[in-house]
Amino acid sequence: MARWIEETFHPHWRVRLEASKVLHEVKTAHQHLVIFENETWGTVLMLDGVCQLTTLDEFVYHEMMAHVPLMALAAPARVLVIGGGDGGVLREVLKHPSVAKATLCEIDRTVIDLSLEHYPQIADGCFDDPRAEVVIADGLKYVADTRERFDAIIVDSSEPIGPSAVLHTRAFFTDCKRALKKGGILVTQNGLPFLFPEHLRATSEIFASLFRATSPYMCTQPCYFGGPFALNWASDSANLLAISAATLKSRMAKRTIETRYYTPTGHLAAFALPGYVEKVITEAVELARSKGKSFAKSKPPARKRK
Numbered sequence: 402m403a404r405w406i407e408e409t410f411h412p413h414w415r416v417r418l419e420a421s422k423v424l425h426e427v428k429t430a431h432q433h434l435v436i437f438e439n440e441t442w443g444t445v446l447m448l449d450g451v452c453q454l455t456t457l458d459e460f461v462y463h464e465m466m467a468h469v470p471l472m473a474l475a476a477p478a479r480v481l482v483i484g485g486g487d488g489g490v491l492r493e494v495l496k497h498p499s500v501a502k503a504t505l506c507e508i509d510r511t512v513i514d515l516s517l518e519h520y521p522q523i524a525d526g527c528f529d530d531p532r533a534e535v536v537i538a539d540g541l542k543y544v545a546d547t548r549e550r551f552d553a554i555i556v557d558s559s560e561p562i563g564p565s566a567v568l569h570t571r572a573f574f575t576d577c578k579r580a581l582k583k584g585g586i587l588v589t590q591n592g593l594p595f596l597f598p599e600h601l602r603a604t605s606e607i608f609a610s611l612f613r614a615t616s617p618y619m620c621t622q623p624c625y626f627g628g629p630f631a632l633n634w635a636s637d638s639a640n641l642l643a644i645s646a647a648t649l650k651s652r653m654a655k656r657t658i659e660t661r662y663y664t665p666t667g668h669l670a671a672f673a674l675p676g677y678v679e680k681v682i683t684e685a686v687e688l689a690r691s692k693g694k695s696f697a698k699s700k701p702p703a704r705k706r707k
C-alpha cells in the first residue's frame with residue numbers, strides 16, 4: 402500500500418502526495434528530510450513538512466531566482482547563493498559566462514549529498530564546475546563574517562521555520578547588504594503572498610529600510626500550493642529595475658542561455674504585481690517610512706488610495 406506524505410505547513414488545510422517509493426527519510430542535524438517518488442511530480446524533496454522541489458517543475462523557481470538578478474547586471478562576476486543545496490540555482494547561475502566564481506553556502510551537507518544521489522540532473526554537474534565553491538555553514542554567520550563582496554546574493558532558503566528562520570531577519574539582510582558590491586542585487590524567496598502576506602510585508606519593510614529600490618516579482622510554481630510565489634528584490638541601483646526588454650533580449654542572446662520558464666518579457670511581467678500584492682508593498686514601505694527608516698521607492702510607485 403503506497404504511503405501518502407502530507408505537507409504540514411498550512412494550519413487549516415493539507416496537501417497529500419502519494420509516495421510510490423520513499424527513497425530516503427532522515428532527521429538530519431538541522432531538519433526532517435524525506436525524498437520520495439510521485440507518479441505526477443517525479444522525485445520530491447520535503448524538508449520539515451514543506452515541499453521544497455520536484456523534478457517536474459524545479460526549473461521555474463531556479464530560473465527566476467538566478468536570471469532575474471543576473472540578466473539585470475551587465476557582467477556579474479561574483480555570486481553568492483545561500484541555501485539551495487539541491488544545486489538548481491547554482492546550475493542556472495553558472496550559465497552566465499561572466500560569472501568567475503559562485504559560492505553556495507548551505508547549512509546541511511545531507512541535502513547536497515542526497516540531492517546528488519537521487520536527482521543529480523538538477524545540479525547537472527554544477528558542483529564540479531571549477532568556478533563553484535561550496536561552504537557548509539549557517540548563512541547568517543557566513544554573511545556576518547565574509548570579507549568578500551558580491552555582485553548578487555541569492556537566498557534560496559526554505560520558509561521562515563527551522564534552520565531557515567534566521568534567513569528572513571533584519572540582521573541577516575543587513576549583513577547581506579554589507580556584503581554586496583556597490584549597485585549589487587539581493588534576491589530572496591518570499592513565500593505565498595495570497596496566504597502569507599505578513600511574510601512578504603516583513604521582508605519588504607526591511608528591504609525598504611535598507612535599500613534605495615525594492616520590489617517583489619512573481620512566478621507560478623506549480624508545487625508551491627497556494628497561488629503565485631513571490632521572490633523579493635533589493636538594490637541601491639533603482640535603474641536596474643527599469644531595464645528594457647531589448648537589453649534583456651540582447652544579453653540573453655549574447656550569453657547563449659537556454660531556459661524553459663524565464664524570458665526577457667516574462668522578466669518584466671513578473672514585476673507587474675497583482676493588486677493585493679501591491680497593497681502589501683505599499684503598506685510595508687509606508688511602515689518603514691513611518692519608522693523614519695525608508696529611502697526606498699517601491700516599484701511601481703505607490704498609488705494613493707482614492
Ligand code: SAM
Nearest residue numbers: 484485486507508509512539540558559564565
Ligand atoms: N525552493 C525552496 C523553497 O522555497 O522552499 C528552497 C529550497 S532549498 C532546498 C532550501 C535550503 O536552505 C535547504 O537545503 C536548507 O538546508 C537550506 N538552509 C536552511 N537554513 C539555512 C541556513 N541558516 N543557512 C544556510 N542554508 C540553510
